[in-house]
Amino acid sequence: MLTRLGDKWTILVVSMLALSPDVPMRFGALKCGIPDISQRMLTLTLRSLERDGLVARSYFPEVPPRVEYELTDRGRSMLEPLATFTAWIRDTWQDIETSRRAFDDTERDRLGDGR
Amino acid sequence: MLTRLGDKWTILVVSMLALSPDVPMRFGALKCGIPDISQRMLTLTLRSLERDGLVARSYFPEVPPRVEYELTDRGRSMLEPLATFTAWIRDTWQDIETSRRAFDDTERDRLGDGR
DNA sequence: CAGGATCCGGGTGGATACTG
DNA sequence: CAGTATCCACCCGGATCCTG
Numbered sequence: 601m602l603t604r605l606g607d608k609w610t611i612l613v614v615s616m617l618a619l620s621p622d623v624p625m626r627f628g629a630l631k632c633g634i635p636d637i638s639q640r641m642l643t644l645t646l647r648s649l650e651r652d653g654l655v656a657r658s659y660f661p662e663v664p665p666r667v668e669y670e671l672t673d674r675g676r677s678m679l680e681p682l683a684t685f686t687a688w689i690r691d692t693w694q695d696i697e698t699s700r701r702a703f704d705d706t707e708r709d710r711l712g713d714g715r
Numbered sequence: 716m717l718t719r720l721g722d723k724w725t726i727l728v729v730s731m732l733a734l735s736p737d738v739p740m741r742f743g744a745l746k747c748g749i750p751d752i753s754q755r756m757l758t759l760t761l762r763s764l765e766r767d768g769l770v771a772r773s774y775f776p777e778v779p780p781r782v783e784y785e786l787t788d789r790g791r792s793m794l795e796p797l798a799t800f801t802a803w804i805r806d807t808w809q810d811i812e813t814s815r816r817a818f819d820d821t822e823r824d825r826l827g828d829g830r
Numbered sequence: 831c832a833g834g835a836t837c838c839g840g841g842t843g844g845a846t847a848c849t850g
Numbered sequence: 851c852a853g854t855a856t857c858c859a860c861c862c863g864g865a866t867c868c869t870g
Binding site: 644 | 865
Binding site for chain 2: 601603604605606608611651652653674681685686687689692693695703
């Protein structure tokens with residue numbers, strides 16, 4: 601499950617659907633809200649979430665076709681625990697970045713750069 | 716950050732170190748506690764966690780060498796938000812697996828298996 | 831409009847051998 | 851004991867083209 605959320609797009613898709621948890625979003629709207637995602641990855645990500653029962657897919661056989669996605673109750677139940685964790689990330693992120701820079705710097709010293 | 720925790724081993728290493736948050740663990744003990752991990756991946760995972768300031772590494776230049784790892788304060792501060800989320804996973808996991816089987820079954824019907 | 835099919839490059843992680 | 855170095859298979863994800 602953590603692997604799912606840790607993949608490249610899941611969190612972004614869930615975040616989009618969580619913006620207004622009751623209003624379904626069209627495929628194109630999601631794609632528009634996550635500009636860098638490819639159709640393929642959006643499809644695959646939504647399919648995974650649907651498979652886990654976190655997202656519901658509604659197909660309307662009109663012309664042109666319309667497909668809407670929304671969080672299920674189960675999907676919404678995930679938002680709060682997830683927010684608890686992302687809050688920790690936000691609070692800690694600056695420190696983490698600082699640690700990373702420090703680590704990389706001493707690492708570069710220890711090895712001597714390849715120049 | 717979620718990508719970090721979503722990778723194959725980070726969560727397991729953190730869990731091991733969280734078992735007794737004050738007692739440092741040796742490299743070998745960690746490897747023993749996570750039987751399927753390779754030396755390489757354990758090293759890389761610990762290095763990443765150290766780089767983020769979540770784990771502290773202590774090297775003792777003895778013979779044979781001894782290296783101990785423990786969670787930092789920052790690492791320990793992550794445990795509670797993380798537990799909040801993993802609790803949700805535990806509570807929901809059965810339902811998710813059920814949804815997956817149902818999804819895969821109807822999918823198999825829709826396509827007809829290749830036999 | 832939404833998504834299926836196919837091809838392809840790069841990165842992740844495993845196995846193995848070697849070292850201080 | 852605790853790594854490092856190297857090679858390699860696999861899969862994820864991007865780009866592109868096609869369809870109901």
